[in-house]
Amino acid sequence: MSRVAVLKGGRSLERQVSLRSGARVEDALERLGHDVVPIDVGGDLVARLRETAPDVAFVALHGRDGEDGTVQELLELLDIPYTASGVSACIRCMDKVLAKHAMQDAGIPTPAFHAFNETAFKELGAAGALPEIEARLEFPIVVKPAGQGSALGIKFARTAADVPTALVAAFSYDRKVLLERHVHGRDLAVSVVDLEDGPSALPIVEAVPREEDFYDFESRYEIGRSEFVCPADLDDAVAARAAELALSVYRLLGCAGFARVDLMLEAATGELFVLEANAIPGLTETSLLPQAADAAGIGFDALIARIVELAGTRATAGA
Amino acid sequence: MTIDDGPRAQRSTSRDLERYAALFAQRTKVMKSSAMRDLMAITERDDVISLAGGLPDTSTFPPESYASLMQRVAADSCARALQYGPTEGLEIVKRCIVEVMAEEGIGGIATDEILVTTGGQQVIDLVCKTLIDPGDVIVAEAPTYPGAVPAFCAYEADVVQIGMDRDGMRVDELEETLDRLEAEGRRPKFIYTIPNFQNPAGVTLSLPRRERLVQIANERELLVLEDNPYGLLRYSGEPVPTLRSLDGGEFVIYLGTFSKILSPGIRLGWAVAPRPVLAKMNIGKQAADLCSSSMTQHFVAAYFEAGRWQDYLRSLAEIYRRRRDVMLDALAEHLPREAEWTRPEGGLFVWATLPDYIDTTDLLARALDEHVAFVPGRAAFLDGRGGSSLRLNFSGVGEDDIREGVRRIGKVVREQVGLYGTLTGSGPPAAAAATPEPAPAPPDPELAEVLELPDREQRRRGSAGEAGPA
Numbered sequence: 001m002s003r004v005a006v007l008k009g010g011r012s013l014e015r016q017v018s019l020r021s022g023a024r025v026e027d028a029l030e031r032l033g034h035d036v037v038p039i040d041v042g043g044d045l046v047a048r049l050r051e052t053a054p055d056v057a058f059v060a061l062h063g064r065d066g067e068d069g070t071v072q073e074l075l076e077l078l079d080i081p082y083t084a085s086g087v088s089a090c091i092r093c094m095d096k097v098l099a100k101h102a103m104q105d106a107g108i109p110t111p112a113f114h115a116f117n118e119t120a121f122k123e124l125g126a127a128g129a130l131p132e133i134e135a136r137l138e139f140p141i142v143v144k145p146a147g148q149g150s151a152l153g154i155k156f157a158r159t160a161a162d163v164p165t166a167l168v169a170a171f172s173y174d175r176k177v178l179l180e181r182h183v184h185g186r187d188l189a190v191s192v193v194d195l196e197d198g199p200s201a202l203p204i205v206e207a208v209p210r211e212e213d214f215y216d217f218e219s220r221y222e223i224g225r226s227e228f229v230c231p232a233d234l235d236d237a238v239a240a241r242a243a244e245l246a247l248s249v250y251r252l253l254g255c256a257g258f259a260r261v262d263l264m265l266e267a268a269t270g271e272l273f274v275l276e277a278n279a280i281p282g283l284t285e286t287s288l289l290p291q292a293a294d295a296a297g298i299g300f301d302a303l304i305a306r307i308v309e310l311a312g313t314r315a316t317a318g319a
Numbered sequence: 320m321t322i323d324d325g326p327r328a329q330r331s332t333s334r335d336l337e338r339y340a341a342l343f344a345q346r347t348k349v350m351k352s353s354a355m356r357d358l359m360a361i362t363e364r365d366d367v368i369s370l371a372g373g374l375p376d377t378s379t380f381p382p383e384s385y386a387s388l389m390q391r392v393a394a395d396s397c398a399r400a401l402q403y404g405p406t407e408g409l410e411i412v413k414r415c416i417v418e419v420m421a422e423e424g425i426g427g428i429a430t431d432e433i434l435v436t437t438g439g440q441q442v443i444d445l446v447c448k449t450l451i452d453p454g455d456v457i458v459a460e461a462p463t464y465p466g467a468v469p470a471f472c473a474y475e476a477d478v479v480q481i482g483m484d485r486d487g488m489r490v491d492e493l494e495e496t497l498d499r500l501e502a503e504g505r506r507p508k509f510i511y512t513i514p515n516f517q518n519p520a521g522v523t524l525s526l527p528r529r530e531r532l533v534q535i536a537n538e539r540e541l542l543v544l545e546d547n548p549y550g551l552l553r554y555s556g557e558p559v560p561t562l563r564s565l566d567g568g569e570f571v572i573y574l575g576t577f578s579k580i581l582s583p584g585i586r587l588g589w590a591v592a593p594r595p596v597l598a599k600m601n602i603g604k605q606a607a608d609l610c611s612s613s614m615t616q617h618f619v620a621a622y623f624e625a626g627r628w629q630d631y632l633r634s635l636a637e638i639y640r641r642r643r644d645v646m647l648d649a650l651a652e653h654l655p656r657e658a659e660w661t662r663p664e665g666g667l668f669v670w671a672t673l674p675d676y677i678d679t680t681d682l683l684a685r686a687l688d689e690h691v692a693f694v695p696g697r698a699a700f701l702d703g704r705g706g707s708s709l710r711l712n713f714s715g716v717g718e719d720d721i722r723e724g725v726r727r728i729g730k731v732v733r734e735q736v737g738l739y740g741t742l743t744g745s746g747p748p749a750a751a752a753a754t755p756e757p758a759p760a761p762p763d764p765e766l767a768e769v770l771e772l773p774d775r776e777q778r779r780r781g782s783a784g785e786a787g788p789a
Contacts, residue, residue: 013684016360118738127742153681164742165676168735172681 001033004308005054005080007071009040012063013173014150021283022060028304029058041066049078056311057082058304059280067280068094068147083311085279089254093279097146097178099253103274106252108245110274111264112137115146115178118171127164134160137181143167145174156182183264183273188232190246191281191292193258193303194310199250201243202292206232228288230295238265242272249277257310258303260289346453346475362683362692368724371692373466373518373667374715375579379635388625392617400617404610406601408435408589411620416589418623419575423550425564425591432568432591434600437611439548439576439588443467445600445607446509446544446572446590447474456500456507460488462670462699462708464518464546467511471701478701479507485661487524488512490531497539509542509572514562515550516666519699519710523664526559533562536570542596546574551632553665554640568593577619579667580632585615639667639714645721646713653729655736660711667714672696672707673732676739679709682731691727 006029008022009015022038029036037052039045041061049057057080065071069090075082085093092098097115104110114133120126134141143166145153153173155166163179170177187209191202208227234242246261253259260281264273281289293303362371392400413430420428436442443466451457453475459467461480471478479500481493493510500507512532514524524532536543545562563573568591576588590600604610622628646669650660660671673679679695686692696708711728713721739745 011361011364013361013687121738121741127744130742152684164739165678167742168676168739169678169681171738172678172685172735 002055003035014062084257111181113180117176146176185267186265191289203231203295205230404613412616415623442574442590448603449599450508458510465698520670521661521663533566549666556664642713649725689727
């Protein structure tokens with residue numbers, strides 16, 4: 001038995017999801033016999049960590065602070081082993097633009113994109129280049145904040161007239177946004193967990209939205225809003241290729257413990273494209289990674305046990 | 320480790336929701352629950368100036384009065400206050416309600432026409448429970464009270480929303496809609512309206528429209544649910560007769576509450592309804608909670624007996640009037656000229672509408688970075704409208720916080736207006752927009768048809784596709 005601090009909540013926009021992930025992780029840790037210390041991350045985080053001196057910190061935070069390397073940096077400083085990816089991998093995953101550039105450079109297919117920060121528009125007249133971007137990417141174009149973990153702020157622009165509105169919305173969440181070619185097709189998620197034989201791709205989950213024409217923030221986390229199929233009904237070759245891509249991305253970005261890689265299977269071409277990697281995917285009742293683990297015969301408690309076990313080894317290996 | 324199941328769960332916990340998902344009733348699937356709710360959760364943080372709540376300022380209630388009233392309840396009616404009471408409510412509190420209604424200009428109410436409820440919210444729930452089968456139509460205002468939306472959804476009602484302007488619900492549009500529904504063979508069960516200082520819009524239904532609305536209800540034999548939580552919180556202008564007093568109790572169900580004139584914590588409201596409707600609501604209430612709190616009913620009775628409730632109300636109205644004025648001044652100073660807002664004569668809310676390229680749900684994310692919060696307009700619609708509007712509350716926080724909160728909102732709105740201008744080449748460069756402009760003149764109420772959202776929406780839909788989800 002060890003003392004495990006579960007870091008959850010925080011001030012990110014995904015606070016509620018994180019609280020649900022955290023609560024579920026706490027239950028599992030208690031069942032596994034650990035001494036659980038729940039911490040809603042706030043101004044007293046460092047003090048709380050010093051005071052409770054946990055053997056391991058389970059990072060159940062999503063979005064800003066928790067998934068972008070900030071909390072990980074503090075945990076490194078305090079010498080507390082923690083779960084999942086380290087500082088640099090978190091930074092690479094959280095910044096979709098960095099991640100996509102890394103993928104492009106490594107020859108991993110990702111939808112074509114152009115990224116700008118706010119100053120490019122305000123001070124360099126980047127708006128003048130929008131017609132070129134639109135011509136290259138073709139409508140509809142997806143506009144995303146670079147650093148938002150969930151689907152918050154993701155907009156579709158169907159015509160040139162929609163682009164400024166979509167950009168204004170995306171800039172509400174981040175100072176950097178990307179415009180990305182929309183890949184029409186099936187929405188796949190490949191979860192990767194570091195098992196005994198090393199990082200392994202779990203059965204693929206396909207998210208089929210029931211109502212909206214887009215897999216949005218609401219349907220992602222609400223029971224009954226999306227239908228999840230696991231394992232997804234795919235050709236063996238496609239499934240194998242998706243798993244291979246996910247593992248490549250996991251290694252490329254330096255992830256550890258577990259992560260989730262989101263892909264699109266393009267309807268017209270049958271090609272796979274990687275959208276992004278999530279360093280700390282959701283662990284709620286409706287989250288995809290626990291579903292995938294379940295399909296692989298790994299129960300939630302076993303999953304959590306493995307993730308905690310790895311926290312210690314990564315700290316040693318990384319030292 | 321191996322890929323097996325590990326130690327099996329020894330106990331189930333309420334957190335393991337997926338185990339129960341298959342058991343949930345169909346109606347839970349239409350219960351509204353959204354990204355906005357997640358955003359709203361963050362607005363409750365201590366470091367956020369929240370103009371999002373709908374809270375009265377209970378810090379204005381003297382603690383010594385509270386103590387002496389509770390002392391009084393303990394001395395005079397301890398056992399009764401701790402006991403169940405009748406479902407319809409205690410006679411002693413009904414007499415207080417008669418007094419409040421008389422103050423609202425509704426005389427001649429008999430105590431057996433009153434059902435005491437657990438907050439005004441329970442009236443909405445009981446009216447739906449009594450009248451609504453799945454698919455039945457409820458006519459509501461656009462925008463409507465965000466807190467009514469989950470109730471309407473839970474009963475699987477089909478809510479049809481009628482546009483508003485500065486005189487409240489557009490009764491001409493209401494009639495057209497009723498005709499259309501009739502042609503489709505659908506008869507609405509009731510019309511839900513907040514005639515005074517509407518939540519969220521802040522506007523008041525004019526007397527001619529009230530008269531016409533009551534007439535329509537009579538002609539078509541439709542019920543009207545008149546939700547009147549703020550009627551006694553008027554800061555300017557002349558009181559307008561309630562629908563209940565115009566109708567005399569034929570087709571109006573009246574909803575009142577102590578929440579805004581005394582305390583929402585006591586959870587006491589009431590309904591006055593035609594007797595057959597009231598009888599059904601009473602049965603519904605029995606099932607829901609048997610009776611409302613005897614303790615707080617005794618508290619209210621003691622409070623009214625002390626005879627100073629009107630003094631407290633006047634002091635509240637004075638505080639809120641100043642806060643409203645501070646908010647309106649701050650809006651004029653800090654919002655760009657592209658924005659419009661209502662100028663309520665009472666109540667708790669101002670409704671502001673920004674240029675339609677600003678989505679206020681997204682804007683809230685940016686505003687939270689500045690530690691200020693509001694309610695995005697979409698919360699007040701069931702059909703995705705209201706995307707560029709927001710509701711601001713002026714009763715729950717002090718004048719300094721109102722000034723600072725509106726300044727921060729103004730800052731993020733100006734940033735977005737400037738950015739949009741830069742992106743489209745239509746507006747001023749962002750750098751110029753970021754510098755505070757001289758305060759624009761307050762919007763001309765004659766021109767500011769700020770609530771005519773349907774037209775705005777149609778224009779937007781006509782010219783450009785929807786820009787993705789909320």
